[in-house]
Amino acid sequence: MKVATIEPTFDSWRTYARSLLSEKVHYDDIVWKTSGTGSLFDLMSADHRPSPAQLSIPQSFMQDAAFVSAFRDDTTWALLYRLAFRLIYENKHLMSVALDTDVLEFHRRMRLVSRDLHKVKAFVRFKEIKKNDESIYMAWHRPDHRVLKFSAPFFTDRFNGMNWVIFTEDESMSWINNQLTFGPGITQQEALAFDHTEELWKTYYGSIFNPARIKVKAMKKELPVRHWATLPEASIIDDLLRQAPKRLEEFYESQRASAVSLIQENVSSLSELKAAIINCAACSICSKATAPVFGEGPMDAEIVFVGEQPGNEEDMAGSPFVGPAGKLFMDALDKADIKRSDVYLTNAVKGFKWKEHNGMRKHVNPSSFEISACRAWVKSELELIKPRILVCLGASAAQSVFGKLMKVHDSHGKIFKTAFCDQTIILPHPSAILRTQDPEEKMHLETRFLGDIMALKNI
CATH class of the missing domain: 3.40.470.10 (Uracil-DNA glycosylase-like domain)
Known part of the structure; x- marks a missing residue:
């Protein structure tokens, strides 16, 4: 039994997997472990350095595998290797077998990663930090999976004209002077030390809160309650919900009044x-x-x-x-x-x-x-x-x-x-x-x- 110790990144897994696959090491003979320290070649044993052998594996699978590798579960590395081995040595059309257990699990994880990536795009909240008369926008988010890098095209396109940093517990991503870089993550407590602009966001959110459209079940489905702490507005939602019936009636009344105002008292026909x-x-x-x-x-x-x-x-x-x-x-x-x-x-x-x-x-x-x-x-x-x-x-x-x-x-x-x-x-x-x-x-x-x-x- 071989123990494959890698960093929790797709590049680290791919390099080690190529070596093992070129030697036809069966997936049942490998135990995958991750480590957050040391370089890749320090972690790999000398007899498992990359081999120059060419492996016939679909490029489409490797692209999807890179996405699935963001799934926060160490069993993902074993799943990816098992599929890669079977594609090369058992069935090159394996990914078309819809009912295969490994293929089903692969696509399940892909869906969950995709859903989490959507949440990063939807729920990241930037705070403006002033430094030497220049602004930098910072955000902290708690994704379920390691999806930050996959969100880079969205944020660099949407917020191209400003300098920003997005932190997670695993890593960070920054866009400074039109240059994208990745770095270490920080805890939420460290992120809270940015500044106190959350109060401004809470005031704004409270002013635009529409009680007629609030759907708590849908909110919890889209963003589980354990993640609400990452949103400044989440701390005032309970108060807003308590006020919702009164605000809803006031909202309805204002809309009804706009119709009533057109109906003059002397309308007779x-x-x-x-x-x-x-x-x-x-x-x-x-x-x-x-x-x-x-x-x-x-x-x-x-x-x-x-x-x-x-x-x-x-x-x-x-x-x-x-x-x-x-x-x-x-x-x-x-x-x-x-x-x-x-x-x-x-x-x-x-x-x-x-x-x-x-x-x-x-x-x-x-x-x-x-x-x-x-x-x-x-x-x-x-x-x-x-x-x-x-x-x-x-x-x-x-x-x-x-x-x-x-x-x-x-x-x-x-x-x-x-x-x-x-x-x-x-x-x-x-x-x-x-x-x-x-x-x-x-x-x-x-x-x-x-x-x-x-x-x-x-x-």
Whole structure:
């Protein structure tokens, strides 16, 4: 059994591995150990200096192996040697064997290193240090793996115009006067001695903190709590989260106010409301939509239907309920002998929210904030119309009317008294029928929906 003692670097491993591979030393006959001191040739025994023998090993594997070598586990060196040996002497196509245990582990470690490299790019925080009227920017980060060198292209490109140093416990990387160098690492306590500019960063972070977007589970997934100490803002997140409900309501209220400000007290018609909504900036949905899709129908309508939001067809036509779900809905109205021209049709959210998918605009559900921001318009419509029957089609519509989350399944067909109408009903949105794949279930839902619409005439 041979003991291969190397420095924990890819170059050190590669040099030793070439010697062993040229002598066909089997991977089961080697124990790999690392040492942080001494030069490579001091660590290697005399009879295992590099051999001039040429080895046939794919360059693509060596490139990936260099990346995987950053994985912080000493078993990585044995894994890399085992794969290299098998590629040379057993199967030159080994890396294409997707179910091979070594290949699977190799790619698992590659993914984890890649993820950690992303975190370095995302979570490094520089502090400005003044010295002789010159600035140098310093940062300390605790990566899970030895990825600092792989981040060099990103930082030298992104921060090319300033002098900076990034420290980790293992090593450091500096960019001084456009020259990249690597050096030893330092502890976090040593890094804290830089200066006290963290307070400035905390103040800034607190000012831009958006309670509507905070997702603690996602934060912990992207950066485990054990690493939060490397971020100055992490120390104030708990306080910000405690304040979040109040700040969130204040944020919503400010957005609602921007819509309400457009609705003058003397607005007396739906046409005036429709003209005013063009200038609404309470949320960002309409900035991507063609234009707001306002409601349609007479101001003396006895029945008002509130849907969720316009779809692609509604956005293009500027009219509600003209897409596939709208056609199914219109068919139910026809069968119930209810004319479209006699009812008022609108949506909880007036703009089409979408994202691009395969070159097409794909519908995206509105958020609670967006429903809340648009509620002033729905409220104004209902206050002008004063319907005898108000029908909420889907959860977003119910949330807009009731001002809170409502479960469509539990509330289906029940009659509620709301601020807008004494006879308010919650029904599933017809799009839910279209999304149903099972033919029998789809037919059942269509029949039930038609029955719900026909029952409105008996209320």
